[in-house]
Each structure stands twice: as C-alpha cells, then as structure tokens.
Amino acid sequence: MKDIAKKGLGTRSIHGGQMKPNAFGALATPIFQTSTFTFGTAEQARRCFALEEAGYVYSRAGNPTLTVAEEKIALLEQGEAALATSSGMGAISSVLWTFLSAGDHVISDKTLYGCTFELLNHHMKRFGVEVSFVDSADPEAVKNALRPETRIIYLESPANPNLKVVDLAEIARLGHENGNTLTVVDNTFATPYAQTPLTLGCDIVVHSATKYINGHGDLLAGFVVGKKELVDQVRVIGLKDMTGAVLPPMEAYLIIRGLKTFEIRMERICATAMKVAEYLSRHPKVDVVHYPGLPSHPGYAIAKKQMRSFGPMMGFELKGGLEAGKKLLDSVELCALAVSLGDAETLIQHPASMTHATYTPEERKAADIAEGLIRLSVGLENAEDIIADLEQALSKV
Ligand SMILES: Cc1ncc(COP(=O)(O)O)c(C=O)c1O
Numbered sequence: 001m002k003d004i005a006k007k008g009l010g011t012r013s014i015h016g017g018q019m020k021p022n023a024f025g026a027l028a029t030p031i032f033q034t035s036t037f038t039f040g041t042a043e044q045a046r047r048c049f050a051l052e053e054a055g056y057v058y059s060r061a062g063n064p065t066l067t068v069a070e071e072k073i074a075l076l077e078q079g080e081a082a083l084a085t086s087s088g089m090g091a092i093s094s095v096l097w098t099f100l101s102a103g104d105h106v107i108s109d110k111t112l113y114g115c116t117f118e119l120l121n122h123h124m125k126r127f128g129v130e131v132s133f134v135d136s137a138d139p140e141a142v143k144n145a146l147r148p149e150t151r152i153i154y155l156e157s158p159a160n161p162n163l164k165v166v167d168l169a170e171i172a173r174l175g176h177e178n179g180n181t182l183t184v185v186d187n188t189f190a191t192p193y194a195q196t197p198l199t200l201g202c203d204i205v206v207h208s209a210t211k212y213i214n215g216h217g218d219l220l221a222g223f224v225v226g227k228k229e230l231v232d233q234v235r236v237i238g239l240k241d242m243t244g245a246v247l248p249p250m251e252a253y254l255i256i257r258g259l260k261t262f263e264i265r266m267e268r269i270c271a272t273a274m275k276v277a278e279y280l281s282r283h284p285k286v287d288v289v290h291y292p293g294l295p296s297h298p299g300y301a302i303a304k305k306q307m308r309s310f311g312p313m314m315g316f317e318l319k320g321g322l323e324a325g326k327k328l329l330d331s332v333e334l335c336a337l338a339v340s341l342g343d344a345e346t347l348i349q350h351p352a353s354m355t356h357a358t359y360t361p362e363e364r365k366a367a368d369i370a371e372g373l374i375r376l377s378v379g380l381e382n383a384e385d386i387i388a389d390l391e392q393a394l395s396k397v
Pocket of ligand 1: 088186189208
C-alpha cells in the first residue's frame with residue numbers, strides 16, 4: 001500500500017506488510033509451515049546464500065509469514081526493520097549476544113523484568129561482560145556510569161513492575177555522545193500504541209509480543225526493532241547463530257490476527273487503566289498507586305512529554321502491606337491471579353514472590369520494588385466490572 005507508513009496506527013497494523021498478492025488471492029495471511037525452501041537451480045541457491053538475490057532459504061533465517069508480522073511491527077514502532085523471535089527473552093538475549101563481547105560494559109537500569117535482571121546480573125559475568133546497575137530516571141547516574149567500553153544502555157520505561165519512567169531522549173543522547181553506545185529499550189509495558197522509543201532517538205526496541213501486541217494470551221513471541229543494519233546483525237548473529245530463538249509460523253499468523261484489533265484494544269485498555277488507577281488512588285486502603293498517568297507519579301511530566309497514552313499497566317501498594325496484598329490476591333474473582341500481562345483478561349500478581357523473585361530482597365529494595373507491591377495488567381473487560389471486583393476484594397482486606 002502506498003504511503004502506509006503515514007497511515008494511522010489501526011491501518012498500519014491491518015494493512016502493513018501484507019503480501020501482495022497473497023496466494024490464490026487469500027485475504028488472510030497464509031501460514032508458511034515449512035522449514036526449508038526449494039531452489040530452481042544450483043546457481044539460484046548460490047546467489048541466495050551469497051545474498052546476491054533476495055529469497056527465503058531456511059526458516060531460521062526468515063519465513064514469509066514472519067516477514068508480514070515483522071513489517072507490521074516495524075511500521076508500528078516507526079523503525080526501519082523488525083525481527084520476530086520465539087519469546088521476549090529470545091529478543092533480549094539475541095540483541096545482547098549480537099552486540100556484546102568479553103570486555104564490554106553495559107549500563108542497565110536496576111528495575112527490570114525478573115528474567116532480564118537475572119540475565120544481566122548473573123549470566124553476563126560468565127562471559128566477561130560487566131554490568132553497572134543504575135537508576136536511569138536520573139540521567140546524571142547514567143552519565144557518571146558511562147565508560148569508553150560501554151556498548152549498551154539497557155532499560156524499560158515504564159519499567160516492570162513499578163512503572164518507573166525514564167527520559168528516553170536524554171538517555172539516548174548520552175549514549176550517542178559517548179560514541180559506540182546503543183540504547184536498547186524494552187517497550188513491552190507501553191506498547192507502540194503509547195510510545196515509540198525509536199522516534200525519541202533510542203537505537204533498538206525489544207518486545208515481549210507475548211503481551212499486548214498479541215493480546216490474547218495464547219502464545220509466546222518477541223520482536224527486535226531498529227535500523228535495518230542493526231536488525232540484520234541480530235538476525236544473522238543473535239538469532240540464526242546464537243540463540244536460534246525462531247518464531248514458529250503459526251505464532252506469527254496469530255500475531256498478525258491479534259494486530260488487526262491492536263489499536264482498538266489498546267484504546268479501550270488504556271482508558272480503563274486510567275479509570276482503575278484513579279479509583280485505586282482514592283481508596284482509603286490503598287497507600288500508593290504507581291501509574292504514569294497520575295500527577296502524583298514521579299515520572300508524570302516525562303511520561304506526558306514522551307508517551308501518547310499512559311499505558312495499560314499499573315502497580316499499587318496497600319496500607320496493610322504484604323499481608324493485605326495477599327488477602328487481596330486471594331479475594332479477586334474477575335481478575336486472574338497470574339503472571340504475564342497483556343491478555344484480554346485482567347491479570348493481577350505479586351512481583352516479589354512471582355515475576356521478581358529472581359531479585360534478592362536487598363536487590364528489590366535497591367530497585368524500589370516494594371515487598372507488598374501488586375501489579376495489575378488491565379484487560380478488555382468493562383471498567384466498572386474490574387473496579388467492582390477490586391472493590392469487593394479490598395473490602396475483605
Ligand atoms: C517487560 C518484559 N520484558 C520481557 C519479558 C519476557 O518476555 P517472554 O515471556 O515473552 O519471554 C517480560 C515477561 O513478562 C516482560 O514483562
């Protein structure tokens with residue numbers, strides 16, 4: 001489609017990257033359930049392997065169904081190219097393995113999804129990569145931690161699970177000023193509906209597409225987005241040769257299907273999230289609500305500047321602390337007690353004992369992850385029903 005990049009988000013997510021024409025004129029994207037691709041001649045095979053001719057050779061290096069999903073995500077994130085992976089961790093590890101070598105240095109925010117923290121905090125050391133954990137909401141802390149060998153600044157904004165907001169344009173600027181430093185942002189919580197870090201100067205966006213991008217809680221997937229030159233390197237090195245974290249074609253099809261409703265899902269969910277955050281912030285048993293859309297949130301001004309919407313995720317703490325939080329989790333009926341996020345169903349969980357149990361209590365304290373913090377992933381149910389469920393559960397606390 002002509003000028004697809006200039007169309008609205010809904011149009012891009014439906015029409016972007018579609019094969020033209022699809023086999024037999026099929027409207028829906030065909031699922032190319034194949035591991036390998038045949039060549040007409042030995043010379044054509046040679047040319048494809050030598051990258052002298054475009055074409056698919058083997059599904060670990062590319063597959064037409066995945067290409068459609070990749071082009072859609074690139075269009076949504078306003079990046080030159082995207083790469084699909086079999087999970088969010090597949091995307092994150094493929095990026096890190098591509099760009100890091102022994103002797104390199106990484107600056108990471110202290111507050112991260114638990115498995116990303118585990119990867120950066122424990123496993124990187126084994127390969128000779130040093131990681132400094134800082135509070136990147138304070139750009140001075142990032143500036144002071146930069147070294148000539150800093151290859152990556154890694155962060156989430158809003159961060160999992162406490163919704164910390166980071167000034168992405170400022171951090172990317174510091175990285176570029178340092179020279180060869182890439183700013184990598186996990187945009188899972190915001191989604192490209194609410195925020196596009198590449199347009200703020202960041203170099204690479206990673207996603208757990210398991211979440212709101214797919215939106216239906218029925219698969220695991222990830223994406224890497226950025227300049228074509230960088231994404232190509234991740235495809236060839238991190239994905240093809242190192243992790244092999246390839247997305248199956250059926251999963252790519254389901255993402256393409258889920259994306260058809262991406263904009264309307266996110267419109268509804270973000271509006272509901274605002275209502276739920278406001279409700280919780282007024283409740284006498286709630287101590288604090290972590291939602292970037294509330295003026296009381298420390299990152300509100302930056303969120304307003306860099307986000308188009310305040311997003312679907314929030315955290316909150318009860319005055320009764322951890323025990324009250326557990327009671328609440330045991331009492332919800334509509335909200336599902338489960339990790340993950342971004343499903344049609346509202347999901348509620350306790351980071352300290354679930355998603356962020358990979359942190360020690362001291363590490364959680366340093367990362368401002370309160371022991372009693374509850375994380376809420378707002379779903380597609382009606383706002384009044386989610387609020388009524390929280391109300392009845394809070395009445396039992
Ligand atoms: C912010 C964030 N990034 C990455 C991941 C990892 O994604 P996946 O479970 O698809 O590997 C998660 C999972 O919860 C997450 O919340």
